[in-house]
Amino acid sequence: MNKKSKATRVNRWGYIFLIPFFLTYVIFQIVPLCSTIYNSLFENFRSGLKQIGPNFVGFANFAKLFGTIDFWNYFENTLLMWVGGFIPQIVVSLLLAYWFSDPSLRLKFQQFFKTVIYMPNLIMASAFAMLFFALFADQGPVNSILLSLGLIKEPFKFFASVTASRALIMFMNFMMWFGNTTILLLAGMLGIDTELYEAAEVDGATSGQIFFRITLPILRPILLYVLITSLIGGLQMYDVPQILTNGKGTPAKTTLTVIMYLNQHLTSKNLGMGGALSVTMFIITGVLSIVIFNLNKKKD
Amino acid sequence: MEERKVSKGIPVGTRRVISYIVLIFFALLCLIWFYILLINSTRSHAEMTKGFTPIPSTHFLDNWTNLVNGTIPILNGFINSFIVSGCVALLSAYFSAMTAFAIHAYEFKGKRAAASFILAVMMVPGQVTALGFIQLINRMKMDDTLFPLILPAIAAPITYFYLKQYMEANLPMSLVEAARIDGASEIRIFNSIILPIMRPAMSVQLIFAFVGSWNNYFTPALILHTDKRKTLPVLIAQLRGADWLRFDMGQVYIMIAASIFPVVIVYLVMSKFIVGGISSGAVKG
Structure with missing residues (x-):
C-alpha cells in the first residue's frame, strides 16, 4: 500500500515535467489556431482608410478564396515549383545514396562528400536567395561570365523570364534539399x-x-516519408521566392506562392481572407501530417 | 535512371570512376556559389562592375567597415540574431529533454494520449497559425520585441521526437531507480543524471535549433518593425527591398557572407555529429 502510493507520488512528476511543453503549446499554438479559425469566419479588412467589419459572414471568405482564380494560380505555382525541385532531388539522391551504400564500389571520402552536399540545407534561405539575386542580376557575375565566354551577346534578364525565374527557384530548392534526402x-x-x-x-x-x-520496394516507407515531408515543406515555400522577387512573385505573379499570398493578407491586415487561407493550408498540411504520423507510429 | 544502364557487364572500376565524377560534379555545384560569394566579398564595387574574375581582391575589410558604418544596423542584427537563436536552442533542447523524460520515465494516465498528440502536431507548420499568433502577441504587448521569437521554443515537437528516440536507446531505467533509492529528487535526477547522458543528442539538437532560428525569416518579419530590433534575415530582406542597384555591391556580398559563414563554420567543425544526427529520427525501411 505504502509502496504503491510512493509510486504514484513519483509518477506525479510525469505531469509536472509535461507542464512547460503543454502550457507553451496551448498559449502559442492552440490559442492562435483557434483565433485564426475564428477570424476566417469574419469579414475584416481595410479599404483605404476605412475599416470594414468585423462582420460575421460564415464561410463567405472560403467561397471567395476558392471562387477567385488567384488562389488556384498561386497554389499551382507552389506545386509546380515544388515538383520541379523534388523530381531531380529524388533521382539524384537515390543515385548517390545507392553508390554510397554499394559495398562493391568502396567509395572513399564519403564523409567529405556528405558534408558538402548537406551544407546548402543549413544556409539561411533568405541570404541564399539574395545571393542568387545578385549573381543572376542583369549586371551580375553570371551574365558577365556568359558574356565573356561569348555564349550570349547581351545580358540575359533572368528575372524577367517566367521559365528562368521558376527554374532558379526550383534549382535552389533542389540544392538545399538533395543532400538531406x-x-x-x-x-x-x-x-x-x-x-x-x-x-x-x-x-x-x-x-x-x-x-x-x-532496394526500391524495401525503401518504400522511407520514400513515402521523404515525399510527404517534402510536400509539406514545399507548400510552405516562402523565403526563396519572397526574397528573390521582393515579395511580388515577378514576372506577372508566376512565382507567387500560397504563403507569399498569405503574407500579403497578413501585412495588409485582411484578417478574414488571411484566416480562410490559413485554415485551408492547415487542413491540407494536417491531412498530410496524418500520413507521417502513422508512419512514425508504426516505428514507435 | 543510371542504374538501368549499369549492367553486370560494366566492371567495378568503371562504375567507380563514373560515381566519383558525378559526386565531384555535385560537390562543386554546392560549393561554387560560396566560392563566388567569398571572392566577391573581397572586391570593391568598382572592381565588380568591370566583370567577374575568380581571383580574390583586397577590399574585404573595407567592405566590412562600409557595411558596419552604413545605414543598415548590421551589428544590432547580429546581436539580435544571436540572442534569439541562442535562447531558442537552449530552451528547446532543455524543455524537449524534459518532455521526453516525462513520457519515457513515468507511468500516468493520459501519457499515451500526450505522446500521440506531440507526434501528431509535429509537422504542423507555424505559418498557418501566424495570423492568430500576431494578434496574441499584440494583446500580450510583445509586438516588436524578441520574446515572441524565443518563448514558443519551449514546445518543440521535432526536438522532442529526436531526444525521445535517443532516450529510448540510451537511458536505462535502472539508473533512474538507483538514483531514487539514493534519495535524489526527481528534478535533481533530471538535471544531474539525465541531462549529462543526453548530452550528445542534445548538442546536435542545439545546433539544429540554433540554425533553424538563425535562418528564420517569416515570423520575425511580421513581428519586428524597428530597424535596431531586427534579426539578420529581416535586414537582408530589407536590403532586397531597397533601391539596391544603387547599393554598394561589396556591402551586399559581405552582408550575405556574414549571415551565412558563422553557420558554415560551426557546421564544418561539427559536421561529423550533424550528418549522423539527420537520419537518426527518420523512418527506417
Whole structure:
C-alpha cells in the first residue's frame, strides 16, 4: 500500500515535467489556431482608410478564396515549383545514396562528400536567395561570365523570364534539399540485409534488377516519408521566392506562392481572407501530417 | 535512371570512376556559389562592375567597415540574431529533454494520449497559425520585441521526437531507480543524471535549433518593425527591398557572407555529429 502510493507520488512528476511543453503549446499554438479559425469566419479588412467589419459572414471568405482564380494560380505555382525541385532531388539522391551504400564500389571520402552536399540545407534561405539575386542580376557575375565566354551577346534578364525565374527557384530548392534526402535514403539503404543482395547476385540478377526489385520496394516507407515531408515543406515555400522577387512573385505573379499570398493578407491586415487561407493550408498540411504520423507510429 | 544502364557487364572500376565524377560534379555545384560569394566579398564595387574574375581582391575589410558604418544596423542584427537563436536552442533542447523524460520515465494516465498528440502536431507548420499568433502577441504587448521569437521554443515537437528516440536507446531505467533509492529528487535526477547522458543528442539538437532560428525569416518579419530590433534575415530582406542597384555591391556580398559563414563554420567543425544526427529520427525501411 505504502509502496504503491510512493509510486504514484513519483509518477506525479510525469505531469509536472509535461507542464512547460503543454502550457507553451496551448498559449502559442492552440490559442492562435483557434483565433485564426475564428477570424476566417469574419469579414475584416481595410479599404483605404476605412475599416470594414468585423462582420460575421460564415464561410463567405472560403467561397471567395476558392471562387477567385488567384488562389488556384498561386497554389499551382507552389506545386509546380515544388515538383520541379523534388523530381531531380529524388533521382539524384537515390543515385548517390545507392553508390554510397554499394559495398562493391568502396567509395572513399564519403564523409567529405556528405558534408558538402548537406551544407546548402543549413544556409539561411533568405541570404541564399539574395545571393542568387545578385549573381543572376542583369549586371551580375553570371551574365558577365556568359558574356565573356561569348555564349550570349547581351545580358540575359533572368528575372524577367517566367521559365528562368521558376527554374532558379526550383534549382535552389533542389540544392538545399538533395543532400538531406541522400542521407535519409542512405540510412534506409544501409539498413537492408546484405544477404538479400548476395542471394540475388547468386541467382544472376543484374544491378538494375537488384535496384528496382529489392532496394526500391524495401525503401518504400522511407520514400513515402521523404515525399510527404517534402510536400509539406514545399507548400510552405516562402523565403526563396519572397526574397528573390521582393515579395511580388515577378514576372506577372508566376512565382507567387500560397504563403507569399498569405503574407500579403497578413501585412495588409485582411484578417478574414488571411484566416480562410490559413485554415485551408492547415487542413491540407494536417491531412498530410496524418500520413507521417502513422508512419512514425508504426516505428514507435 | 543510371542504374538501368549499369549492367553486370560494366566492371567495378568503371562504375567507380563514373560515381566519383558525378559526386565531384555535385560537390562543386554546392560549393561554387560560396566560392563566388567569398571572392566577391573581397572586391570593391568598382572592381565588380568591370566583370567577374575568380581571383580574390583586397577590399574585404573595407567592405566590412562600409557595411558596419552604413545605414543598415548590421551589428544590432547580429546581436539580435544571436540572442534569439541562442535562447531558442537552449530552451528547446532543455524543455524537449524534459518532455521526453516525462513520457519515457513515468507511468500516468493520459501519457499515451500526450505522446500521440506531440507526434501528431509535429509537422504542423507555424505559418498557418501566424495570423492568430500576431494578434496574441499584440494583446500580450510583445509586438516588436524578441520574446515572441524565443518563448514558443519551449514546445518543440521535432526536438522532442529526436531526444525521445535517443532516450529510448540510451537511458536505462535502472539508473533512474538507483538514483531514487539514493534519495535524489526527481528534478535533481533530471538535471544531474539525465541531462549529462543526453548530452550528445542534445548538442546536435542545439545546433539544429540554433540554425533553424538563425535562418528564420517569416515570423520575425511580421513581428519586428524597428530597424535596431531586427534579426539578420529581416535586414537582408530589407536590403532586397531597397533601391539596391544603387547599393554598394561589396556591402551586399559581405552582408550575405556574414549571415551565412558563422553557420558554415560551426557546421564544418561539427559536421561529423550533424550528418549522423539527420537520419537518426527518420523512418527506417
